[in-house]
Amino acid sequence: MKKNPMNLIPAFISVFFMISAVILSMIFPSSKPSKYETSKTNISTPKTTVKAIETAVIKENTDEEMRAVWIPYMSLNMSGTDRSEKAFQKRIDDILENCTKNKLNTIIIHIRPNGDSLYPSKYFPWSDIISGTQGKNPSYNPLKYIIIASHKKNIKVHAWINPLRIRFSQTPSALSSDNPYTIWQNDDNEENNRYTFQSGKNIYYNPAYSEVRELIINGVREIIENYEVDGIHFDDYFYPENDMKCDEVDYKKYLSTVDENYSPLSHTEWRKANINALISGVYTAIHEIKDNVVFGISPQCNTENDEKISADIKSWGSIAGFVDYICPQIYVSNTHPYLPFKKSADEWRKIINNKSVKFYIGLAVYKAGSDSDSGTWLESDEILKNQILYGRSINCDGFMLYSYEYLSIDQTSNEVKNAIAMFNN
Numbered sequence: 001m002k003k004n005p006m007n008l009i010p011a012f013i014s015v016f017f018m019i020s021a022v023i024l025s026m027i028f029p030s031s032k033p034s035k036y037e038t039s040k041t042n043i044s045t046p047k048t049t050v051k052a053i054e055t056a057v058i059k060e061n062t063d064e065e066m067r068a069v070w071i072p073y074m075s076l077n078m079s080g081t082d083r084s085e086k087a088f089q090k091r092i093d094d095i096l097e098n099c100t101k102n103k104l105n106t107i108i109i110h111i112r113p114n115g116d117s118l119y120p121s122k123y124f125p126w127s128d129i130i131s132g133t134q135g136k137n138p139s140y141n142p143l144k145y146i147i148i149a150s151h152k153k154n155i156k157v158h159a160w161i162n163p164l165r166i167r168f169s170q171t172p173s174a175l176s177s178d179n180p181y182t183i184w185q186n187d188d189n190e191e192n193n194r195y196t197f198q199s200g201k202n203i204y205y206n207p208a209y210s211e212v213r214e215l216i217i218n219g220v221r222e223i224i225e226n227y228e229v230d231g232i233h234f235d236d237y238f239y240p241e242n243d244m245k246c247d248e249v250d251y252k253k254y255l256s257t258v259d260e261n262y263s264p265l266s267h268t269e270w271r272k273a274n275i276n277a278l279i280s281g282v283y284t285a286i287h288e289i290k291d292n293v294v295f296g297i298s299p300q301c302n303t304e305n306d307e308k309i310s311a312d313i314k315s316w317g318s319i320a321g322f323v324d325y326i327c328p329q330i331y332v333s334n335t336h337p338y339l340p341f342k343k344s345a346d347e348w349r350k351i352i353n354n355k356s357v358k359f360y361i362g363l364a365v366y367k368a369g370s371d372s373d374s375g376t377w378l379e380s381d382e383i384l385k386n387q388i389l390y391g392r393s394i395n396c397d398g399f400m401l402y403s404y405e406y407l408s409i410d411q412t413s414n415e416v417k418n419a420i421a422m423f424n425n
Contacts, residue, residue: 064105064398065397065398065399066105066106066325066358066360066397066398066399066400067103067104067105067106067398067399067423068104068105068106068107068108068158068360068398068399068400068401069099069102069104069106069107069108069400069401069402069403069404069407070108070160070362070400070401070402070403070404071095071107071108071109071110071160071403071404072110072113072160072403072404073110073113073114073127073129074405075095075403075404075405076091076109076110076118076129076130076142077129078091078129078130078131078132079129079132083130083131083132083138085138085139085140085145088130088138088140088142088145089145089149092145092146092149093149095107095404096149096150096153096155098404098407098408099153099155099404100153100155102407102416102420102423103420103423103424104155104401104423105154105155105156106155106156106157106158106230106231106400107146107150107155107156107157107158108158108160108233108298108400109146109157109158109159109160110160111142111143111146111159111160111161111223112124112127112159112160112161112162112219113127113129113162113165114127114162114165114166114167114168114171114172115162115165115166115167115179115180115181115205116128116134116172116179117143117219118130118142118143118146119141119142119143119144119223119226119227120137120141121219121222122218122222123180123215123218123219123222124179124180124219125175125176125178125179126138126176127172128172128173128174130142133174133176134172134174134175134176134179135176135177135178135179136176143159143223143227144227147227147228147229151228156230156231157229157230157231158229158230158231158232158233158294158296159223159227159229159231159232159233160233160234160235161219161220161232161233161234162234162235162237163205163216163234163237163238163278163282164204164205164207164216164237164238164239165202165203165204165205165237166179166181166196166203166204166205167201167202167203168202168237169201169202170201180195180215181196181203184196194206194209194249194250195209195211195212196212197246197247197250198246199240199243199246200240200243202240204239204240204246206247206250207274207275207277207278208247208250208251208254208270208274209250210277213274213277213278213281214281216278216282217278217281217282217285220232220282220285220286221285221289224285224286224289224290224293225289229293230292230293230294231293231294231295231296231324232282232286232293232294232295232296233295233296233297233298234279234282234295234296234297234298235297235298236297236298236299236300236306236309236311236329237309238275238309238310238311239271239275239309239310240309241305241308241309242308244267247271251267251270254270268307268310271310272310272311272312272315274310275310275311275312276312276315276322279297279316279322279323280321280322282295283295283321283322283323283324284321294324294325295323295324295325296323296324296325296326296327296358296360297311297316297323297325297326297327298326298327298328298329298362298400299311299313299326299328299329300328300329301328301329301330301331301332301339301344301362302339302344303347303351313326313328313351314351316357317348317351317352317353317354317357318351318352318353318354319354320354320356320357322357323357324356324357324358325357325358325359325360325397326348326351326352326357326358326359326360327359327360327361327362327400328344328348328361328362329362329364329402330344330345330348330361330362330363330364330387331362331363331364331366331367331402332344332364332373333367333372333373333376333377333379333383334376334383334386334387335376335379336373336374336376337373337374337376341387341390342390345361345387345390345391345394345396346394348361349394349395349396358397358398359395359396359397360396360397360398360399360400361387361391361396361398361399361400362399362400362401362402363384363387363388363399363400363401363402363419364402365384365401365402365403365406365407365412365415365416365419366402366403366405366406366412368381368383368384368406368411368412368414368415368416369381369411369412369413369414369415370411381414381415381418382415382418383415384415384416384418384419385415385418385419385421385422388419388422389422401419
């Protein structure tokens with residue numbers, strides 16, 4: 001379908017002003033992370049974003065309904081097995097067989113849960129979920145097999161990445177010597193210590209620095225250049241919620257650079273600008289390499305929580321050049337006492353108003369048949385079915401189910417059966 005070029009004017013103006021804010025927020029001393037090469041791409045210039053807008057507009061749409069399932073790293077953890085290639089392939093084969101049985105056409109599979117990787121990477125260490133120890137080579141390529149086996153069954157693969165998370169809740173228990181965090185902490189350049197920050201017991205990459213954003217973007221480039229993935233997927237982990245101290249030093253550094261004739265961004269808006277620079281950089285990198293690969297984000301259902309983690313959902317949903325799809329995790333029942341499903345879905349339908357951005361809905365299979373949400377999931381075994389019907393009535397483009405492990409257990413069996421029956425229609 002041809003697009004009216006005049007429709008781009010509001011988007012371009014919005015992007016221009018947003019990028020101006022980003023540029024103001026990015027004035028930091030720059031030193032390259034030791035032992036890590038970074039791209040020369042300037043990811044915060046208007047030229048890059050205009051290119052992204054052009055790419056988004058000419059991108060063809062597909063009418064196939066998304067019917068996906070999230071496969072988190074816990075489902076791929078090879079502990080309890082001999083950690084062999086054969087054992088891993090059996091795990092994937094069983095997963096894909098179950099996906100086929102449940103009429104699913106896409107897997108959202110965790111390939112970088114904690115600043116690591118399920119493939120040989122120039123930038124990130126091997127994940128401990130495969131070999132048992134972060135940085136240890138399992139002597140085979142898990143991602144390669146995932147893609148080959150999935151495509152044989154006509155199942156698409158979206159590579160799921162946690163872009164900022166390095167350690168979360170003491171997972172992994174130990175970081176490898178080739179982990180960027182370990183290298184930066186142990187080298188002679190104290191400035192590199194600011195490339196990460198800690199919040200509680202959790203460690204994050206610091207997106208305030210262009211070197212860090214480029215490291216993450218290069219990691220995405222590496223996947224797109226070497227593997228036939230169908231999409232790149234970020235979930236809802238950005239800045240830590242309710243912690244404005246973890247990057248306070250960096251924010252003060254930003255304030256010191258703002259000209260007295262300009263009003264500085266608030267701490268929250270400055271964080272959003274950092275995240276937006278990362279997101280637009282990832283989008284552009286993907287579509288410069290393979291325009292048929294899509295990029296999507298799965299934010300939290302509660303938009304107030306998205307604000308707290310500096311996820312700029314309104315820009316992502318209204319301005320071309322950030323994402324190809326948004327899949328809010330609407331993990332609530334139809335009669336949730338505070339945020340019922342229809343109310344949340346309607347809110348997100350309004351937020352995602354750019355025609356180049358697809359709207360998928362994340363469904364809480366894991367809550368089916370449980371006493372979650374004040375017991376409201378026990379009121380019926382057709383809650384998920386009715387959510388699918390309502391999603392279609394407001395023209396959503398498909399659904400993602402969380403998570404794989406809950407497709408085949410007694411607690412959820414009736415709900416899953418009724419929901420999957422909708423995929424025949």
